[in-house]
Amino acid sequence: MRCINCNVNIDESLINCPLCNKNLSSETKNKLRIYPVYKNTESIRLKYNILILCCICISFISFFTNIFFFKNTFWSIFVIGISFYIYFFIKHTIYSNSRIGERIFYNFLVTSLILFLFDITTVNTGFSFNYIIPILVIGILFSINMMTFIYKFKWIDFFIYHIIFFLICISCFIYYLFNKTDLTSAWIIAIYFSVVSVLFIAIQFNKKLKNALMRILHI
Secondary structure (H helix, E strand, C coil): CEECCCCEECCCCCCECCCCCCECCHHHHHHHCCCCCCCCHHHHHHHHHHHHHHHHHHHHHHHHHHHHHCCCCCCHHHHHHHHHHHHHHHHHHHCCCCCHHHHHHHHHHHHHHHHHHHHHHCCCCCHHHHHHHHHHHHHHHHHHHHHHHHCHHHHHHHHHHHHHHHHHHHHHHHHHHHHCCCCCHHHHHHHHHHHHHHHHHHHHCHHHHHHHHHHHCCC
């Protein structure tokens, strides 16, 4: 229970507020009881089901239209990818209660997958993988850096995503090494920016990072 006058929590067994001595009648107690408001999950689930049904219908229509009328190019994969991305974006970004880092990471994965499919189904020049995806990585790393310093109390969450994108950059570097091809300038900048970001945050939050690692490792 909370006293409106003092704005403090009070034991429900008390009749008067110990600070202002204001009488807390049963009527006031009832008004002051704050219960969580739950969303109508049934209506939300129905909306998501309708949305996924629309995506499936669009996918089937575009696929069979592509197969029977436009056999030269497999353009339906883009329609399918974009329709499901819209569903994913609405469910896991706009109406999501998950953390910002999670939303950014999941959107990156889905966008990268669509771009990768674009590379495979077109002339296969690798433009998306070589340039667009690393530019996305740079933009995301910059955003995470900004959020790390705006929400300093959440630095450990953002640091984890820095490590994830650092591993993505390193895996791409290994991919280029095994294929014996040159790294594109976009990936070089992304790898460099990722390494610098991880090192900078590790130095900036040195003591906090050490304490967090000790807690995790039970040292």
